Amino acid sequence: EAGVAQSPRYKIIEKRQSVAFWCNPISGHATLYWYQQILGQGPKLLIQFQNNGVVDDSQLPKDRFSAERLKGVDSTLKIQPAKLEDSAVYLCASLGGGLAGGTSQYFGPGTRLLVL
Amino acid sequence: RKEVEQDPGPFNVPEGATVAFNCTYSNSASQSFFWYRQDCRKEPKLLMSVYSSGNEDGRFTAQLNRASQYISLLIRDSKLSDSATYLCVVSNQGGKLIFGQGTELSVKP
Numbered sequence: 769e770a771g772v773a774q775s776p777r778y779k780i781i782e783k784r785q786s787v788a789f790w791c792n793p794i795s796g797h798a799t800l801y802w803y804q805q806i807l808g809q810g811p812k813l814l815i816q817f818q819n820n821g822v823v824d825d826s827q828l829p830k831d832r833f834s835a836e837r838l839k840g841v842d843s844t845l846k847i848q849p850a851k852l853e854d855s856a857v858y859l860c861a862s863l864g865g866g867l868a869g870g871t872s873q874y875f876g877p878g879t880r881l882l883v884l
Numbered sequence: 885r886k887e888v889e890q891d892p893g894p895f896n897v898p899e900g901a902t903v904a905f906n907c908t909y910s911n912s913a914s915q916s917f918f919w920y921r922q923d924c925r926k927e928p929k930l931l932m933s934v935y936s937s938g939n940e941d942g943r944f945t946a947q948l949n950r951a952s953q954y955i956s957l958l959i960r961d962s963k964l965s966d967s968a969t970y971l972c973v974v975s976n977q978g979g980k981l982i983f984g985q986g987t988e989l990s991v992k993p
Contacts, residue, residue, distance in 0.1 A: 799979060810971050810983030824980055859927060863979055875927035
């Protein structure tokens with residue numbers, strides 16, 4: 769079974785530029801998550817989708833971050849404009865079934881973003 | 885106060901040592917509890933779920949005390965390959981995972 773795919777794996781941009789990340793979850797997984805992991809910290813949830821609807825985006829900085837999952841499969845996360853403090857690893861994860869607690873939440877390899 | 889707090893670490897132990905990780909959580913309505921392992925520059929992977937009755941998987945034992953809102957992970961006979969960051973994770977009903985900051989373990993020969 770293919771895992772969660774993410775691209776790009778690495779990205780270096782200058783502050784105030786825009787960047788987009790892509791995630792393809794495990795086939796059939798209805799729930800998709802985007803996390804931000806700053807060096808030395810645990811992952812922090814940015815947004816949770818159930819199919820193509822947003823379940824929780826309470827910690828998404830909506831003035832600069834946006835995410836979509838239009839067809840309920842792939843998802844993109846965008847930052848516009850980027851700030852230095854956005855340097856982090858952006859992890860995508862997916863969960864099969866409904867909104868049950870995540871014993872089977874699988875993470876992708878992440879996108880490492882460096883903002884200069 | 886952070887929702888999930890862990891020992892700050894890092895833990896540096898010799899091979900064969902027993903090491904214990906502690907974690908507390910603030911939301912008494914939390915429903916599911918886990919330990920994840922994260923290797924350097926890799927994604928987190930589920931190590932084990934944690935139940936009130938306690939559960940064991942080989943050298944790993946996890947415990948949950950709901951009254952104290954406390955979770956633990958014990959690793960016996962530690963191996964070099966156990967070196968990683970261990971993340972305490974709590975989940976609510978909607979499947980949202982809340983991670984602690986992680987505790988780094990380094991097992992030395």
